[in-house]
Amino acid sequence: MAALGDIQVTVLKGVGHALAGTLAKLGIHSLQDLLFHLPHRYEDRTRIIPMGSLRVGDVGVVEGEVVKNDVVMGRRRSMQVTLRDDSGFLVLRFFHFNAAQKGQLAIGTRVRCYGEVRAGRAGYELYHPEYEANPEPMAAAGSATLTPVYPLTEGIQQPRVRSLCRQALSYLQRYPIRELLPPEMLADYQLPDISAAVALVHAPPASANVPQLLAGKHPAQQRLVMEELLAHQLSLLKVRQQIQQRQALALLPQGALVAQFLDNLPFSLTAAQKHVLADIRQDLSQPLPMLRLVQGDVGSGKTVVAALAALQAISGGGQVALMAPTEILAEQHYNSFRQWLEPLGIRTAWLSGKVKGRARTEALDQVASGDAVIAIGTHALFQQDVAFHRLALVIVDEQQRFGVHQRLALREKGVSGTLAPHQLIMTATPIPRTLAMSAYADLDTSVIDELPPGRKPIETIAVPDGRREDIIDRVRKACEQGRQAYWVCTLIEESEALQCQAAEVTAQDLQERLPGLRIGLVHGRLKAAEKAEVMTAFKTGELDLLVATTVIEVGVDVPNASLIIIENPERLGLAQLHQLRGRVGRGHEASFCVLMYHPPLSQNGKARLQVLRDSQDGFVIAEKDLEIRGPGEVLGTRQTGLMQFRLAEFERDKGWIEVVRELAPAVLADSGRTEGLIRRWLGERIQYGDV
Incomplete structure (x- = not known):
């Protein structure tokens, strides 16, 4: 029996080659894709508002008779349509119109329209409202439903998407959506059936709880939110699994270099730095690639921790790449590492986009031959012509400026192209715990939660x-x-x-x-x-x-x-x-x-x-930033596709994060379910784990 994922959107009435191309921009190819193109909010069009009670900023439905229709010349030519009901007047203004529209809105026509009230030249106005001429009678109170609002792309309007989704829903009875969550999970969390949840979210029945739906808290919405968060978690765990399928050099701690380095430092390590270093030392000693995120507030001493991790890799016979997002930060690291490591006889190479000509050729030769055991630079480090002699550890500073795929690009430069390098990711942007669990599910996390003594507030x-x-x-x-x-x-x-x-x-x-x-x-x-x-x-x-x-x-x-x-x-x-x-x-x-x-x-x-x-606490500040601006802004990853959810809203739905984190490993063991969930919710973005 065919599945919804196998039925192309071209089976729907009105979907030809051109519209199919427009839908493809939204990642919609099949009927299943269309049904998982979910409304991100609803409009309450269940009652008609008297024109006399409207105020600027109100959004709603009005209905009246056209008493005037003029084309007026202002700063811009526009069509000005005046409507009247028993309580007052309202103007509809169209800057883009044609003769057919003018004819549709002739004097005496009854019009129902929806829009936001603005103060205009002719009093209260609606600009380019959605409208219907000579509409059917309004559904009786108690049988009217909320109107879904969908994400759009250029070339397609809300009424068209609504019509296509209604058509797609008619296929659901014959071709139910495959249930990908285990039955015990559905039972434990009392989650509704997937097909019923999708149908309700697209077309809420009149009996549905309106306040719940408008707040995104309806059980059907929450069922889909939970599945979406689970799919994101699984996609990152899969990245981790793929990386750890390859072996890494086991870098056993050798004492001499580290002891010399610590003797030369003009300060002692804090207890928090020592604790994080113990985590790193343990990870680097294993033949599995380390995947560790180190968070530390401004001034907590992450660079020293990175230098000590680098020394363990070097003393174990490996090379180190340190990548930073800006020239200034990369250069700062380069200067610090040279100052600390050159006295120990360790050579460092500098590679950034600005290094050209002979200087670049020399740096590339030093890295390829192994003369330079540390290469420091910007994203220039993962360009194709950069070859490492024995890359064993990649340190990425301010990871959120890069995105998952860029950091993964460096893993292909590991020893002989077969052994994966260990990865140490550092950030001075404290990440709230729930956000870290969701955005960095592929990484183990350590926190330097102590500032060096003597730092004044x-x-x-x-x-x-x-x-x-x-x-x-x-x-x-x-x-x-x-x-x-x-x-x-x-x-x-x-x-x-x-x-x-x-x-x-x-x-x-x-x-x-x-x-x-x-x-x-x-x-x-x-x-x-x-x-x-x-x-x-x-x-x-x-x-x-x-x-x-x-x-x-x-x-x-x-x-x-x-x-x-x-x-x-x-x-x-x-x-x-x-x-x-x-x-x-x-x-x-x-x-x-x-x-x-x-x-x-x-x-x-x-x-x-x-x-x-x-x-002064970066974690307290980050929590507030998350509440105010949302996860994409806090992480700086809006452009990478990370944390761009269809239905889930991080702040509203963060109660699911812990639950999903606990459930994900069991689902991950079932590759069929995992692949299905990732493809359903991330679609074409699934590729980012395979760089």
């Missing part, structure tokens, strides 16, 4: 930009006392060019107002050599004030800097602001972070800045 102050003069004076005084400061420029536009321009203008302005200070400028458009020169000058105390874009968010370590000004903090996420704040407070002086916002702040904006003022 940073006092955080929020001031309006009207007090700019006071802030500039504060910078002057701090620098005159021998300390250094950062001034960070942000813009609402995502354009890097505009960010750089804003930083240039600010640097010029500050130089005019603070003629006695030595001011440097760093932004993403500077050449690597220029950037390095400015950063070195700031680090060695030749500059008093560094004006920068958010490129300094991670990895810049200047203990004498005790003041940071962040312009327009309301435009950044809490986690990013916390990262920026962590650029100060690294020395023995009291440190300050000034958040210079542009009033008026929304209630949400005030609450966000208050979180930063109240807490």
Whole structure:
């Protein structure tokens, strides 16, 4: 018997070659794909609202008689249709229309329409509402249902998707959807049957609990949410399983290099660092590839942990690749590693997109021959022409900037192309526990939950930009006392060019107002050599004030800097602001972070800045950031397809995360169920585990 997944959407009425191509952009090829293209919200069109009771911002159904229909010439030509009911008038405005539409909406026609009320030239208006001329009588109260709203792509409108989904539902009785959850799981959590759940979500019956449906809490929705979260969990566990099917070099700890390194350090390791190192040491000793995420708040000492992991790999006869997302951060690591490891006779190679010509050829030769046992760089490390002699460990800093597939690309460069390298992933963005369980299910997690002794809390102050003069004076005084400061420029536009321009203008302005200070400028458009020169000058105390874009968010370590000004903090996420704040407070002086916002702040904006003022704990801040902005923003992975759910909403549904994590291993043992669930919910995105 055919299954829904085998029946192409072209069997539906009205779906020709062109529409099938449009649906394919949404990942819809079969009837099953269409039925799993789920509504992400509903509209309540179950009652007609009297026009006289409408207010700006109301969304709903109105019905009346056309009393006027004119084409008017304003800044833009538009069709203005006036409707009347017993309580008042309303204007429908169309900027895109044709003669047929004008005829459809002739004077005397009865029209029912749906839209959002706006204040317009002619009073209250609906712009381009959905409408029906001479409609059937409204369903009686008690038999009317909610209207689903679907994700769209260019070339297809809501009414068409609704019509296709209704047609697809008619196939469900003959071709029920295959149940992929084990019967005991359905029974334990009292989950409804999959076909019934899908049918209800697309076409809620009049008897369905409306508040539950609108909130996404209906049992049918939650049944699908749970299955979707399980599919995501399984896809990551499968990535882990695929990697661990290959062997790795067992790197047994050798004492001499590590002991020498620790003797040379001007500080002792914290208990938290030692604990995390014990996890790493144990993983590296195994012939299975390590897959470990190390989280640590700003300044917790992750780089030292990475260096000690690298030493274990080197002393075991392996090579190490350390990859960072930006030139500045990669270069910071390169300088730290050279300073620590060259005295031990260990050679480090530098590879980034900016390294060209002879310098690149030399670096590639050193890595290929094994003369350089550590290669440090940006994503240039996983380009095809980079060959390693004996790659045994990959360290990825700020993993969320890369995405799963990029980090997996380095695994093919392991020893002889057969042994997989161990992977150590580091992030200074604390990830809330539930989010880590879902987004990084393929990784074991360790947390450096302790700061080195002597780190002073940073006092955080929020001031309006009207007090700019006071802030500039504060910078002057701090620098005159021998300390250094950062001034960070942000813009609402995502354009890097505009960010750089804003930083240039600010640097010029500050130089005019603070003629006695030595001011440097760093932004993403500077050449690597220029950037390095400015950063070195700031680090060695030749500059008093560094004006920068958010490129300094991670990895810049200047203990004498005790003041940071962040312009327009309301435009950044809490986690990013916390990262920026962590650029100060690294020395023995009291440190300050000034958040210079542009009033008026929304209630949400005030609450966000208050979180930063109240807490120094990155995990507390990350939890709040997750509540406010959602998982895709916190992880910085919106573009990778990770955490882009069809129905699940992380904050609303996080109660399922722990449950799904416990259930997933048992389902994973059944490859048929696993493949079916992943394909059903992730579709074409399944490929990201096979890079």
